[in-house]
Amino acid sequence: ICVIAHVTAKTMPHEDAECRRGSAPNLHDPATRELSVVVPSYNEENRLPLMMDEALDYLEKRQKQDPSFTYEVIVVNDGSKDQTAKVAKEYCKKYGSDKVRVISLEKNRGKGGAVRTGVFSSRGKTILMADADGATKFADIEKVEEGLKNLQPWPEGMAISCGSRAHLEKDSIAKRSYFRTLLMYGFHFLVWFLCVKEIRDTQCGFKLLTRQAALQTFSNLHIERWAFDVELLYIAQRLKIPIAEVAVNWTEIEGSKLVPFWSWLQMGRDLLFIRLRYMTGAWKLEAKKCN
Numbered sequence: 001i002c003v004i005a006h007v008t009a010k011t012m013p014h015e016d017a018e019c020r021r022g023s024a025p026n027l028h029d030p031a032t033r034e035l036s037v038v039v040p041s042y043n044e045e046n047r048l049p050l051m052m053d054e055a056l057d058y059l060e061k062r063q064k065q066d067p068s069f070t071y072e073v074i075v076v077n078d079g080s081k082d083q084t085a086k087v088a089k090e091y092c093k094k095y096g097s098d099k100v101r102v103i104s105l106e107k108n109r110g111k112g113g114a115v116r117t118g119v120f121s122s123r124g125k126t127i128l129m130a131d132a133d134g135a136t137k138f139a140d141i142e143k144v145e146e147g148l149k150n151l152q153p154w155p156e157g158m159a160i161s162c163g164s165r166a167h168l169e170k171d172s173i174a175k176r177s178y179f180r181t182l183l184m185y186g187f188h189f190l191v192w193f194l195c196v197k198e199i200r201d202t203q204c205g206f207k208l209l210t211r212q213a214a215l216q217t218f219s220n221l222h223i224e225r226w227a228f229d230v231e232l233l234y235i236a237q238r239l240k241i242p243i244a245e246v247a248v249n250w251t252e253i254e255g256s257k258l259v260p261f262w263s264w265l266q267m268g269r270d271l272l273f274i275r276l277r278y279m280t281g282a283w284k285l286e287a288k289k290c291n
Helices: 002-007 048-065 084-095 111-120 138-149 166-175 178-195 211-219 228-238 260-279
Strands: 033-041 071-078 100-105 124-129 160-164 207-210 243-247
Touching: 002 260, 033 048, 033 111, 048 071, 048 084, 048 138, 071 084, 071 111, 084 100, 100 111, 111 124, 111 211, 111 228, 124 138, 124 211, 138 160, 138 207, 138 243, 160 228, 166 243, 178 228, 178 260, 207 211, 211 228, 228 243, 228 260
Parallel strands: 033 071, 033 124, 071 100, 160 243
Antiparallel strands: 124 207, 160 207
16 A cells, blocks of 8 residues: 555646746735635535625625725636636626636646645735635634634744634534444544544634745645645644634535545545655655745
8 A cells, every 4th residue: 555655646746827927926925915715616606606795795894994904815616517607707897806816727626726726826914715605604714813813923924723613513413324424433533543633623614824834735735635634734733833723603505515425435545645655755845935
């Protein structure tokens, strides 16, 4: 298994179109906004409007209260086959392309690949990952911001604050089948045993990173599908980036792209390969610098 993991590993992630220098915004450059919100979207024409309406309503009100607060929302259309891009572009027209941008990928890369693309194109001092389904109340950004603030002083400007649903676990178990509960506990055990021991909920899609933390973690990120959150936090722990876990409000929204058995089987494989590839030196961490 170690040999297979090593031989099949990519040597390093390619910083392709999202990292090319030029007129487009780039994570390597200094921040020009207070906050960037990255929204990975795959076939989300039905769920995206509710999330965008809530997020932009909050951000606009916050900007009116504090004119120095600047933001951008980056919707990454991950090779959708529906009207996701068209829906997102309507928000560009309404709020202006300086506040809302749409990046469309020709092929589906997976949630991790979509988030990575958006992060590398961001301009914010802090960068928030937020799911297109709006399962987490957007106003809870204040909770993860407080979590980030409580980690100060940030070593070399790096810190991560993770939204967490761990406090809701007992209620969710009561609504799940025994099979799904077994899969959940199995996944949690593998995460703890192989990769991340300090964070109870690695998969909540509501994470806030400082710009420098985003550069260091996403520059080293290899996994592009569901387990990318685990590798992200594994990298952060290896780099000794402080991480806060903050309870947030969360509601399950219909239309999830996660297929319980097969997606979790893929994640289990990815977790094992994350550990083995770093352990055997197939993947190595490299420090990056902002301009």
